[in-house]
Amino acid sequence: MITEESVREVIDTARVEDVVGDFVNLRRRGNNYSGLCPFHNEKTPSFNVNPARNIYKCFGCGVGGDPVKFLMELEQLSFPDAIRWIARKYNIKLEEKEVSQEVREELQEKESLIITNDFARSFYADQLFNTEEGKSVGLSYFRSRGFRKEVLETFDLGFAPDDRDKLRKAAIAAGHKEEQLEKLGLVRNGRDFFRDRVMFTIHNLGGKPIAFAGRILKKDAKAPKYVNSPESEIYHKSDVLYGMYQARQAVRKEDRMYMVEGYTDVISLHQNGIRNVVATSGTSLTDGQAALVKRFTDNVTLLYDGDKAGVKAALRGVDVLLTSDLNVRVVLLPDGHDPDSYLQAVGATAFSDYLISASKDFLYFKADLLLEEAGDDVSRRTKAIRDIGATLALVEDPLKRAGYLQQFSGRLGIEESLLVNLVNTAIADRRTQSRKTREREERKAQRDRKKTSGPSAPPAPNEDDAWEGLVEPGWVSGTADDNPDPGNLPETDAPLAKQTPAPILGHGFQEKYLLHLLVRDGHKLYDDSSSTSIATYLTTNVADLLGDFDSDAYRELLQTVIAYLKNHQSAPAPDWYSNHEDIRWKELSVDAVATPYTYSPNWREKYGLHLSQKMPEENHRLTAEIFLRIFRMEKIERKCRQNAALVARYEKEGNFSKLKTHLKVQMKLDEMRLDLARALGTVVLSR
Known part of the structure; x- marks a missing residue:
């Protein structure tokens, strides 16, 4: 270390x-x-x-x-x-300190597994290029697909011979342990697992081989077309996308990722210049894969066959992408074609043009598909609209969701208010289901702890639901009925657990910008007469909203500033953030000082005009005031939406006691909205 x-x-x-x-x-x-x-x-x-x-x-x-x-x-x-x-x-000699024996053994085990896999990769490549069987079977197949040698080497393709244990013997002779070969799924019961198959190497983001997929070439109904390495310490299928290592830089530059189903589709497109492409390997997408996509881009285009199977594939697993706040589009190829075959049929240029012209927003694609299938059947059309509403509820960004709602109301032929209610109901149902699942897992964990002696670890969070752990502002514990007062927040001195920022949900961007203001302007004076700093002004006016933060990590960072102000009676200087032991402050300080706002030199040098408006970082008082009003307005607007949904629910159920309580809450929230709207000079809609 x-x-x-x-x-x-x-x-x-x-x-x-x-x-x-x-x-x-x-x-x-x-x-x-x-x-x-x-x-x-x-x-x-x-x-x-x-x-x-x-x-x-x-x-x-x-x-x-x-x-x-x-x-x-x-x-x-x-x-x-x-x-x-x-x-x-820089030729710096690094000093490393001893780590625990347990950690060292774990690191050595993972490294040795990768080394063994690398031997297998080299073995399969040698069999492909340097043996008669590999050339006549494996290389002939790849050449029939039009793959050139350089792309075979880029993707580390190979061939597994039909011998019973040729890889096993070669690996043991080279010093690799049979136990590791079995852990990696290369050997099973003393025999090679992959035999008489062309081999596709699966890499991690560092380019190291972590798994393999083998495709049989014989038409044998008893054998599966593809077999894959099992899960291991270095390979977790749900966190991997095939071709991600080769595509990562192109995805960054193009700010878009194409997703296909098969390995050969990735290789064919890569060879023809479309390099921002990965494969799901024919499985439903997972949260781990969506998180991997999010690291590189917010834009995903699903590229599938145009037949019925391709259409169903386009719908499968997309919920995971939407809940990760990704922008999803779909391209369906002409019937009878997959990406590789259509590329070979029309050529690279026409194929690239088709990707652009045939691309369609996934939500519109799904809506048109369901409505077309429903036709004039009222029952099926109603079901389709509910399904579309449930999909709209997965869109995390409230502004983006509002834009979809406006356009879809006309597309579906229903009132926008009705569609809004459908979406709110879907959101509430999803969160209820998430809570029930979490409670069920917690009860199971408690029962398991009782069966064992000694303390056990707390239950792991449910990673299968992107709504897990998301608390709606204003209702910070239990259900919404537990805290009908929108200002009611729990009082606690318990420190929040340190964590890395979760993916930004809801108001996470405003919360991050609040921290940027603290870094950039917090030490500046808000009021000269009272020596009040911008940091004091901001923290004082958001303290009552701490329970409403979408990001626990940003809440924790804000609390460190509040504690500093309390202990020092002055605001932290900018270098306090950049030198803070918590690396998150350093990253935020880098973003905060590198402002994108500049005035074009043409205004002064070319046109001879002089601007009186200050730069945002210089106009710190006005910036803080406007931001704070917008920040509070966003929080209150969201409370209003949730409370309005509860009002509609209790009215429908005839629960007049709770209905009366939440109508009072709505009146109070509306008063707060109107006061802030007057200060901002905006108009608010009545509810």
Whole structure:
């Protein structure tokens, strides 16, 4: 394990212009450098490097950070690997300290499994290119698909011979343990698991082989077409997408990922210049795979066959992508074609044009499909509309969902208010089901703990539901009925558990911007006469909303500032955040100081005009006031929506006691909305 002193030496030594310059062609502009961003596709440079602050920032796609973060993002390196990369560049000798025997053994075991898999990869490649059986069977098949040698090597394709234990003998002779071969699924009961199959290597993001898939070429009904490596310490199928290693940089640049079903589709498209493509391997998408996509882009296009099976595949698993706040589109190929066959039929240029012209928003695609199937049948049409409403409820971004609701009401031929109620009901049902599932798992965990002696670990969170752990603002414990007062928040001195920020949901972007304001402007004065700082002003006016934060991590970070103000009677300086032991503050401080707002020099130099409006970072008081009003308005608006749904529910159930309580709450919330609307100069709709 690298010592903290060595890590600090590397960070202090690394110069951002040196590290970035190894990957980006930089040109000096004054005291800074600029170039084409390596994280997205652009023709005009918007990527800037600031040597004085030792940071980079792209004003096109928003990425930014220090040299270590640059390597981690671009090359998908872990933090220790990025430190080692920089250390090699500057010839820094790293000091490493001993870790526990248990940890060391675990790391050594994983590394040895990868080494064994790498031997298998090399063995299969050698069989493909250098044996008569491999050339006549495996290489002939790949050539029939039009695959060139360079793409075979890029994807580490190979061939498993029909021998009983040829791989096993070769691996043991090379010093690999049979126990490891069995753990990886390469050997079973003393025999090679993969035999007489062409082999596809599955890589991790670092390019290391973690698993294999084998395709049989003989037409044998008794044998499965594909067989795959089993789950192991280094391979978790639900967290992997085939081709992600080869596609990662293209996905970054294009800011879009194409998803297909098969391995050969990925390879064919890659060979023909479409490199931002991965495969789901014919399985339903998982939360882990959606999280992997989110690391590289927010835009996904599903590319499927145009037959009925392809249509069903396009619908399968997309809920996972929507709940991860990804923008999903669909391209259905002409009937009878898969991506590989259609590409071969029309050529690369026509195929690329088709991807653009035939692309359709998934929600509209699904709506048109269901309505077309329903026809004029009222019952089926009603079911289709409810299904569409349930899908709309999966859209996390409230602004995006509101836009869909406006357009879909006309598309479906129903009132927008009715569609809104359908969506709210679907959201409530989903959260109720999530709560019941969580409670059921907690009860099971409690029963299991009683059966065992000694304390056991708390139950793991349910990762199968993207709504897990999401608490709607205003109702911070139990059900919504437990706390009918919108200002009722629990009082506790218990510290929140430290955690990394979860994927940003709901108001997470505003919460992050609140922290940016604290970093950038918190030390500045809000009121000269009382010496009140911006930090004091902001924290005082959001303290009652802490229970409403969507991000537990951002709530925790805000509480550290509140504690600082309480103990020091003054606001933290900017370097307090950048040097904080919690690395999340450092990342936020980098984003906060690298503002994308600049005035074009044309206003002054070309047109001779002078602007009186201050830059946002200079107009700190007005910025803080406007932000705070919008922030509070967003929270109250969401409370209103939830409470309105409860009012409708209790009215329908005839529960007049609860209905009366929540009508009073609605009146109070509406008063708060109107007061804030007057301050913002906006109009609010009556409910």
